[in-house]
Each structure stands twice: as C-alpha cells, then as structure tokens.
Amino acid sequence: MAPQHVVTRFSPSPTGPFHVGSARTALFNYLFAKQQGGKLILRIEDTDSERSKKEYEENIIDGLDWLGIDYDEFYRQSERGAVYRDHIEKLITNGAAYESMEDEDGSDIRLGGPHFRPSVIRFKNSGGIVSFHDEIRGEISFDVTELGDFVIAKNRETPLYHLAVVVDDMLMGVTHIIRGEDGISNTPRQLLIARALGVPEWRYAHIPLILAPDKSKLSKRHGAVAITEYRKQGYLPEALVNFLALIGWSSQGEGEPEREIFSLPELVGRFNLSKVQKSGAMFSADKLKWFNREYMKTLLDDELLNALTARMPEQSPAILAKLLPLIRERITTLADTPTLIGNGGELSFVRNYTKPSRALLKTIEFLPRVRGILEQVSEPDFKAAQIKERLWDFATEKGRGNVLWPLRIALTGLERSPDPFVVAELLGKEETLARIAYAQSLA
RNA sequence: GGCCCUAUCGUCUAACGGUUAGGACACCACUCUUUCAAGGUGGGAACCCGGGUUCGAUUCCCGGUAGGGUCACCA
Numbered sequence A: 001m002a003p004q005h006v007v008t009r010f011s012p013s014p015t016g017p018f019h020v021g022s023a024r025t026a027l028f029n030y031l032f033a034k035q036q037g038g039k040l041i042l043r044i045e046d047t048d049s050e051r052s053k054k055e056y057e058e059n060i061i062d063g064l065d066w067l068g069i070d071y072d073e074f075y076r077q078s079e080r081g082a083v084y085r086d087h088i089e090k091l092i093t094n095g096a097a098y099e100s101m102e103d104e105d106g107s108d109i110r111l112g113g114p115h116f117r118p119s120v121i122r123f124k125n126s127g128g129i130v131s132f133h134d135e136i137r138g139e140i141s142f143d144v145t146e147l148g149d150f151v152i153a154k155n156r157e158t159p160l161y162h163l164a165v166v167v168d169d170m171l172m173g174v175t176h177i178i179r180g181e182d183g184i185s186n187t188p189r190q191l192l193i194a195r196a197l198g199v200p201e202w203r204y205a206h207i208p209l210i211l212a213p214d215k216s217k218l219s220k221r222h223g224a225v226a227i228t229e230y231r232k233q234g235y236l237p238e239a240l241v242n243f244l245a246l247i248g249w250s251s252q253g254e255g256e257p258e259r260e261i262f263s264l265p266e267l268v269g270r271f272n273l274s275k276v277q278k279s280g281a282m283f284s285a286d287k288l289k290w291f292n293r294e295y296m297k298t299l300l301d302d303e304l305l306n307a308l309t310a311r312m313p314e315q316s317p318a319i320l321a322k323l324l325p326l327i328r329e330r331i332t333t334l335a336d337t338p339t340l341i342g343n344g345g346e347l348s349f350v351r352n353y354t355k356p357s358r359a360l361l362k363t364i365e366f367l368p369r370v371r372g373i374l375e376q377v378s379e380p381d382f383k384a385a386q387i388k389e390r391l392w393d394f395a396t397e398k399g400r401g402n403v404l405w406p407l408r409i410a411l412t413g414l415e416r417s418p419d420p421f422v423v424a425e426l427l428g429k430e431e432t433l434a435r436i437a438y439a440q441s442l443a
Numbered sequence B: 001g002g003c004c005c006u007a008u009c010g011u012c013u014a015a016c017g018g019u020u021a022g023g024a025c026a027c028c029a030c031u032c033u034u035u036c037a038a039g040g041u042g043g044g045a046a047c048c049c050g051g052g053u054u055c056g057a058u059u060c061c062c063g064g065u066a067g068g069g070u071c072a073c074c075a
Helices: A020-035 A054-067 A081-093 A161-171 A181-197 A227-232 A237-245 A264-270 A285-297 A301-311 A317-328 A334-341 A367-376 A384-398 A400-412 A420-427 A429-441
Strands: A007-010 A039-044 A073-076 A097-100 A120-123 A129-134 A138-143 A151-153 A176-180 A203-207
Touching: A007 A020, A007 A176, A020 A039, A020 A054, A020 A176, A020 A203, A020 A227, A020 A237, A020 A264, A039 A054, A054 A227, A054 A237, A081 A097, A081 A120, A081 A151, A081 A161, A081 A181, A097 A151, A120 A181, A129 A181, A129 A203, A138 A181, A151 A161, A161 A181, A176 A181, A181 A203, A227 A237, A237 A264, A237 A285, A301 A317, A301 A334, A317 A334, A317 A420, A367 A384, A367 A400, A367 A429, A384 A400, A384 A420, A400 A420, A400 A429, A420 A429
Parallel strands: A007 A039, A039 A073, A176 A203
Antiparallel strands: A097 A120, A120 A151, A129 A138
C-alpha cells in the first residue's frame, strides 16, 4: 500500500468564542499533522445558520493565528450545499436513506393538526454492532440498533451535522479524526453513513476533555475559557500552547529528561498520540501562570518593554524601561503591570510620593545620619550596590531594622516596595535626599 | 436511567509484573532580605475497593464503586 499522507481537520462550529478546549483539540490536530508531514484543514461547521455567527468564526481564526497554529486548507460548510445535496440524493437513490413522513412514534406527520412538521431524511439503520479502533482507547463498540432510523438531513437540501461531517471528511481526504471525547458517541452514526457511502474508514483519536475544578466539562460558568480572554489577561501565546499541550499529554517517559517547557516546534517533534492520556484533566490556572512566568523570563528586555508599552500606551516608556527589571520579577502576566505602577502599587513610588505615616516610619532617629552618608556619595556612584556598601556598616551597627526600614518608608511611603538601595538609585540622589529630609520633618 | 469512556500525591503526570512509586504546579518550613518580589535549600503529600492470574501486582483479567461523556429535525 502506498504511504498515505496524513490529513487532519479541526472543525469548530462558530456558535461561541474560541474556547481553550477547542484550542487544545486544534493543537493536537496540528501537532500530529505537522509531525507526520501531513496537512491540517480548518473547517467551519456552520450548517446551523441560526446559531452560527460570523464574529465567532473570526474569533476562532484570530485565536488560531495568535496561538501560532496554522492550517493548510480552509472550508466553510455553509458554502458546500451542492455537495451535500448530491450525497443526500445518492443515499436516497441507493436505498441507504429515505424521506420520512413519519414521526418517531410512527404517526404520519403530514396530517396537520398541532404537531404538523415537514418531512425529513432518515438513514435506514439495519442495526447490529459497530466497532472501531481508537488510537488512544483501543477497541470501542456500540450496538447501533437503539439509534433507530436517525435523521441525517432536514430535507433534500439541508444536511445535518453527521451527514455533513462524513461527506466532508471523505471528500477532503481526511485520514485521522482527532476530536474531543464527547465525539465518541457520534462515531457509530458517522460510521454507518460512511459505510453507506463506501468510505474507507478513518483513524480515530478521541482526546480527553478539559475539566473544570468541579470535574465537569469546562465551560463559561467556570470563569475564563475564551482564548481572547487569556490574551486580554496578558498571557503569552507560547505559554498557553505549552500548557494546553501538557493537559492530557506528556513527553515524559523512559530515558526522557523530565522537562515541561517546549516550544511549538519542539512539541511537534515529540508529539505522540499513543501517549495521550485516557482520562479527563483539570484545567489548572496556577500551572498556566507558572508557564507564563517561565516564558516571560525568556523575553528579552526590549521584547518585554515593547509588549508593555503596547499594552499601556499612556505610560511613559522611559519609566517603564527604568522599572523593567523590577517589573519583570513581580509580574505573572503582562496585565499585572498597571496595578504594580498604579496608585498604591509596589512600584508607584517613582511617580507618586505617598506621604509616609508616622506609625509606618517607626523611628526617624537615624535618618539625619543616613542623609549625611548619602550626601557624601557622588552622583555617578549613586547606584544600589554602592549605596548599600556605604550604608551597610552603619545600619548593622544601629540595627538594620532601625535604619533601613525607616529609610525605605521615607523614600516610598509604602508598606511594600523594593529594597531601599534600589529605590534610592531609581529616585536619584537629589530626590532621595529631599524625601529623607521631608520624612525627618514629619516628627 | 440506557449506552460509552475513565480511575497514581490537592492538580498535571512518569512507571508498561519486582522501584525507598519519580518529576512539575500548588502548599509548608528554612535561607537570603528586618518590607515585598525573585532566588536557594528542604519537607509533607498518591497507586479507588474486592476478587482472581502470578513466585510476585499500582501495572494483566473480572466485578463493584466513583467520576465524566452522550442520548435533537444543535454541532
């Protein structure tokens, strides 16, 4: 048999914002396809014109782009009406489907009355056991008898989900169907249709669902689920991708170094369907934060600065640049920065001087001496390390708590802030001396 | 409820019959710093239960229990 080119597809329905669960499904499809040297198809399943919205389609496309998941082909089911129509005809012609005038209970639906409904197209189901191989779970079988003659199209023009999916997967040359675990129960119906159409079967892989803290399927009511939301919250796409890849999949194994940080290309290299977990996994916001921090550490200074200034155009880039090292070690996401430099924030002292309260200062006894020492430090030497060196012995002699704490409070007025040496450098000699003098006067 | 899937620290996971059951996140302690953050060091913490199979089961099989998914003229 000739080697078959791998084709996977990600097929969201645009009925809501791009969800982290969908994003992970998309990612797994991408990783597998790329690794196999195959292609990924993005197929918008918008046959339900009532619920499908253009804005959601855009949201999905933008989200994929932001995450760096690119695809090779794009389709929209709403534009493929003729294709489905032909296959509905074909199924009716070869006797696999029929136009049904009866309701589930067998009553004729054309007779009018309060329950009048138009006729539908049903699949003629002869029952029996249908089984398939799942790459992750192994053999799965269903008794399809109970499914009855299920509906595959509203009429000769309008396909329903199962039919559209099967026709598309067939025509688009899909080889591997990688989707959420909730698709397992759809599989037998689709397989029945596929057999009637004479499709060689696909390889299936049903990946576990992402669970909320209460172990139910993750949804809106559990907080942020939209990719857009994470973007807004200042997460880096690389961090989100890395995190998502490691929910329900692990590269760890015999001989593998125990590592968790992987770039997208590295993930492509290591991905393996058979190492995908069988059980659902909870979404851990803490772990995501950790990944984000790890990725932020790797940002170069100017990259971080650019990201920050883009988010806070009203903020002076000069101040941002000055505070960068301090911001860097304090933020989890880019969005944390405004609270840090905003009023009352740990780094707010550069722009606003909060008047130190007497109680917070504790003692001002040594402030004059401190000021005296700092006056001796030359302008070019007014750096954290030098300032610390000059002050250290005196502080140690008098008790560091008695010297350093009041100094820091005098300079910032804040209960929490970076250490006094760094603060002094940031403020500059003149401002530092002025603030100390002011604090002294508070007695 | 029927059908289907699943079951290792609180969470994400490693292990593919014999291990002191490993790592990461979170947590706690200590350290650095008399603040905060970051850093460093250390610690507590798991094989759902019951039967088999086997010299030996976390690992294989069966049952139970629990959790999840799905039961549309939605996708």
